[in-house]
Amino acid sequence: MPAIAHVNGEFQMMSNTSATALTHQGLSAPTRRTVDALTRTLHAFMALSFVGAYITAESEIFRLVHVSLGYTLGGLLVARLIWGLLGPRHARLSALWGKLRGLGDWWHGLRTGRASWRQMQNLYMAVSVVAVLLAIAPVVLSGYVTYQEWTGEWMEDVHEFFGNFMLMAVLAHVLAVVVLSLLRRRNLATPMFTGRVEGVGPDLIPSNHWTLAALLLAAVLSFWVWQWQASPQVPAEGGASWLHPAPGRAQSQDDDDD
Structure with missing residues (x-):
């Protein structure tokens, strides 16, 4: 299907290949929105929270950072699930499930020697997201239980297992x-x-949902500030530390002193 682009003051017809060539020449090529701002913000914060927590x-020393990012990750999961039910088509959980339903057909095709290579790529991507x-x-949850010291040290092993x-x-x-991205010769990370x-x-997404993205950004930053301000300032060797002790740990230290 030809595209219409504005080149040198004139509108010209071009193919998708020509549109890509225009980008390499520094000229404007046609693009379309495929991912809304809220989905991108959720994705970015989830990635940041996990990497930082890990x-x-x-x-x-950075226990407060680890705990706060863990809480953030849990809240973002809830937000993502809600958006997966109420958001645009590309962000719906039903779209993800639709891809996974093709697993049976692909497996049958694999056994009969007619497996689709393209379908396998989509399935692998969907399975990794799930x-x-x-x-x-x-x-x-295991991190929260460990932090609250509700169980023995075995929960730390559970938390480490799921973290890995x-x-x-x-x-x-x-x-x-x-x-x-290499196989399809286009950067699949760009939309995020x-x-x-191009x-x-x-x-594909009529509304960018900038307002919801801004609200999410404000909520996450406000939570981080609140966590910082609510954390007790405890002395440490060589100066002050903003280590956030586990609730049971402070009590355990008091008992040891007695």
Whole structure:
């Protein structure tokens, strides 16, 4: 299907290949919106929260950061599930489920020697996304129980297991994006940054939902500020520390002093 682009003051007809060539020449090429701002903001905060929480998992100094990012990740999961029910078509959980339903047909095709390579790519991407989403709840819940010291040390092992499982799921998802980008010769990560892809036709997402994205941003930042202000300031060797002790840990120290 030809595209219409504005080149040198004139509107000209062009193919998708020509549109890509225009981009390399620094000229304006047609694009269309495929991912709304709220979905992109959710995706960015979920990635940031997990990476930050994983990096600070073994640090006593940054315990408050680890706990706050864990809570944030749990809240973002709830928001993503709600958006998956009420959001636009591309963000719906039903769209993800629609891709997964093709697993049976692909497996049957594999057994009969007629498996679809394109379908396998889409299935791998969908499975990696589902694995990441399914890992969040047990990671957050086991972390909360560990932080509250409601159980023995075995819960720490459970939390570590699910944390590593989620890391594997995230890496599998990133690998899927990289490999499929190379195979299809286009950057599949771009829509999660810009919300748009090169191509002709109308926007697939009529509304960008900037207001909802701004509200989410404000909510997350406000929660982080509140966590910081609510954390007790406890002295540490060599100066002050903003380490946020576990609720049971402070009591345990008092008992030890007695």
